Amino acid sequence: MSSYPSSLSPLTLGHHHCTLFCCPFFIIHQPHHHDHFKHLISSTLTEEDEDDDVEADEQGASTKFFSSSGFEALNSRQKEQVHRYIDSLLEWNQRMNLTAVKEESEVMERHVEDSLSIIEPIRTSYLSHCGPSSENLNLVDVGSGAGLPGVILAIASPGWKVTLLESMNKRCSFLEHVVSEIGLSNVQVKRERAEKLGQDVNFRESFDVAVARAVAEMRILAEYCLPLVRTGGIFVAAKGHDPQEEVQRAERAIQLMGASLLQIRCVDSHSKHGQRTAIICLKGKPTSKKYPRDPGTPAKDPL
Numbered sequence: 259m260s261s262y263p264s265s266l267s268p269l270t271l272g273h274h275h276c277t278l279f280c281c282p283f284f285i286i287h288q289p290h291h292h293d294h295f296k297h298l299i300s301s302t303l304t305e306e307d308e309d310d311d312v313e314a315d316e317q318g319a320s321t322k323f324f325s326s327s328g329f330e331a332l333n334s335r336q337k338e339q340v341h342r343y344i345d346s347l348l349e350w351n352q353r354m355n356l357t358a359v360k361e362e363s364e365v366m367e368r369h370v371e372d373s374l375s376i377i378e379p380i381r382t383s384y385l386s387h388c389g390p391s392s393e394n395l396n397l398v399d400v401g402s403g404a405g406l407p408g409v410i411l412a413i414a415s416p417g418w419k420v421t422l423l424e425s426m427n428k429r430c431s432f433l434e435h436v437v438s439e440i441g442l443s444n445v446q447v448k449r450e451r452a453e454k455l456g457q458d459v460n461f462r463e464s465f466d467v468a469v470a471r472a473v474a475e476m477r478i479l480a481e482y483c484l485p486l487v488r489t490g491g492i493f494v495a496a497k498g499h500d501p502q503e504e505v506q507r508a509e510r511a512i513q514l515m516g517a518s519l520l521q522i523r524c525v526d527s528h529s530k531h532g533q534r535t536a537i538i539c540l541k542g543k544p545t546s547k548k549y550p551r552d553p554g555t556p557a558k559d560p561l
């Protein structure tokens with residue numbers, strides 16, 4: 259099990275007064291109105307606590323339980339695909355800079371488990387807020403780099419249609435190679451900047467879900483990702499263990515995109531790097547045509 263703070267740590271999110279406790283298994287009681295943070299509470303789940311869950315449900319709160327499944331939960335074909343992905347990544351990494359990680363075990367821990375850990379938050383948030391099924395999601399991975407988390411999500415969720423959006427030519431060459439090498443028919447690679455794709459009528463507001471990992475801070479990510487998400491869809495940013503200040507700074511940018519901050523979920527990556535968070539935003543209305551701004555502007559002048 260990865261390392262967790264020994265005591266539960268409350269987070270405060272600006273005027274919303276969000277109380278959220280980080281723990282490996284947690285429940286979130288969330289009311290069905292927009293002032294979520296007043297009531298966002300999570301706590302360690304034990305068998306004895308289950309009665310309390312039922313009680314909370316009866317009081318009208320939605321209750322979610324989450325634990326990540328990780329590599330071991332994949333079937334043998336998927337495991338084989340992950341191994342082939344890692345082999346290709348390490349081979350191409352000798353010729354181009356794809357990752358600082360050099361060992362297979364480290365790629366597995368640092369990248370694969372981390373990517374797998376956001377699947378459950380995506381599924382449960384989508385089911386609670388966006389649609390009746392999370393089986394056939396149309397998802398974009400913004401700034402996919404070496405295919406993280408997008409390739410791993412596409413392997414683990416073959417019903418999802420995954421677009422890997424990456425601006426660097428060389429990385430796209432690797433992505434195209436690895437997608438064909440693994441035989442992933444549910445993936446397309448798009449070489450483009452997020453700012454441009456967000457203004458392209460063929461892609462703007464066309465995705466159920468946007469995800470991003472290790473691309474930029476939340477203020478910038480909101481402008482890259484949310485214009486691509488359909489009204490009623492979600493944006494999920496994979497972050498480290500302590501994102502609350504960054505998220506607080508990004509609240510305005512998220513709102514300008516027509517979205518709101520739904521949850522900060524602690525996820526238990528099976529990696530030794532420990533507890534991670536999934537920042538989940540729900541898009542409530544279309545994004546103003548002003549956004550995203552010209553390529554480079556979101557990073558130079560974050561909202």
Ligand SMILES: C[S@@+](CC[C@H](N)C(=O)[O-])C[C@H]1O[C@@H](n2cnc3c(N)ncnc32)[C@H](O)[C@@H]1O
Nearest residue numbers: 401402403406424425426450451452471472473
């Ligand atoms: C540090 S890498 C992270 C890659 C991957 N998501 C991961 O978790 O390992 C960031 C990637 O985002 C891409 N990127 C940065 N800004 C972008 C933009 N505006 N549009 C598209 N891709 C972008 C970069 O080219 C780079 O490959």
